[in-house]
Amino acid sequence: MIIIFQILFASFVLYVFGSIAKKRKQGMLGVKGLLFWVLFWLGALTVVLWPEALSRLADVFGIGRGVDLAIYISMAVVFFLLFRLHIKIECVGRDITTLTREIALLKHNEK
Amino acid sequence: MFIAIVPAYNEEKRIVTVIEKLEGHVDRIVVIDDSSFDNTVSLARNAGAIVLEHTVNRGQGAALETGHAYARSVGAEFVLHFDGDDQMDPHDIAPALAYMKEKKAQALIGSRRLDEHSTVPWFKRHILLPIGKMINHFFVRERLSDVHNGFRILHKSVLDSIVIEQDKMAHATEIPAKIIAKKIAFVEFPVTFTYHEYGQGTLSGFTIIKDLLFSKFISK
Structure with missing residues (x-):
């Protein structure tokens, strides 16, 4: 299996x-x-x-089971990716704001 | 030229009153409509204000910076930040500007805490504002008597040296923080607020902290 x-x-x-x-x-x-x-x-x-490799690595860090180490690492990676994603969304939001501002000023000047 | 910048979002009930009250206190009234879905734009325009329209809702900070961009383009000497919800008193404007000039300050920040004229709800006055002040001090690095007061007057030199990057409500921390960081001469001035609604609640406080923290990781 x-x-x-x-x-x-x-x-x-x-x-x-x-x-x-x-x-x-x-x-x-x-x-x-x-x-x-x-x-x-x-x-x-x-x-x-090689699942035993993870168990050996877990031993090095003093964590009981390899699967626990995998869960900890996965959670850290997921949080890091969420953080990066949030930063990216903020950057895109700022770009949208800049465009929205330009459009507002252009529309006003056209009138 | 003295321009009032009035950010507005779905303020059809109060925007006309605000514009009428502001008339005679400033040279030009500029309403920044933040993509309202009510009649704010037409009402503000009919009331005699210049209206700049955000096609997408971007928040109060973004609306104020759009007002700044307009003020820079027309060479305004002073700008006033004035909320569109009729909670501020236009009679504060003239004495505030006079006080700012007397003190040779380039920026004025309103305060609800320098006198007792404002009707601040109990929970906000005794719980939220003191907590907000402590958090604000962490970001602003200087003790101000009030926190997140939207009444401000800025000289054009301030507009040339600071850009509001916080699109939402965190701009109210960002502006004094930048004024202080750039060593711009500023004063606080007592202003009167009359609350029709509660204003920012506890949850928006967490959003503000989150926005301020995340902005530290965004490259300019």
Whole structure:
């Protein structure tokens, strides 16, 4: 059963690498983003293919089970991504404000 | 030229009264409509104000900065921030401007706490405002007698040196913070508020803190 999951997950990671490469080619992903996502998915693949590696890493950090370490890391990553997403939304909001202001002034000057 | 900047969002019940009250106190009244879906725009225009229309709702801070952009373009000497909900008293304007000139200040910030004229709800006066003052002090780095007072008069030199980047209500912390950070001479002046509605509640306080914190991570 675990082998089927490992094959499916490895195939999914390959698909993800493909889309990362595509996004990079299209100029939608910077070097930092590329490194982050490649390392993230490589880490996830390592953990799925060699689950005992995670247990050993958990031991190093003094955490009982490997799965606990995976949950902690996942939560940290999710919070970090949420934070980045929020910042991005704020930046887009500011751009919308600038455009809204320009349009308001232009419309007024046209009258 | 002395321009009143009046941000308004769905203020059809009060905007005409505000404009009528402001007449004679300033040279020009500019209403920044923040994409209202009521009749604020037509009513304000018919009442004689210049109306700039935001096609998308962006918040009070964004509306004030649009007013600043307009004031810069017409070379206004002073701008007044005046709310569109008829809670401020236009009779404060002339003495405030005179006091500002007397003290050779470039900015004036209104205060509800320097006298007892304002009718501030009990919970707001004794609970929210003191907490707000403490939090404000963290961001502004100087003790002000009031917090988030929307009555301000700014000289054109201030408009040239600060840009409001907080689109929503956090601009009320951002403006004094920037005035102080840029060492602009400012004074506080007692102004009268008459509350028709409660104003900002506890939840919007958390939003303001969140906006101020997140803005630290946004590159200019």
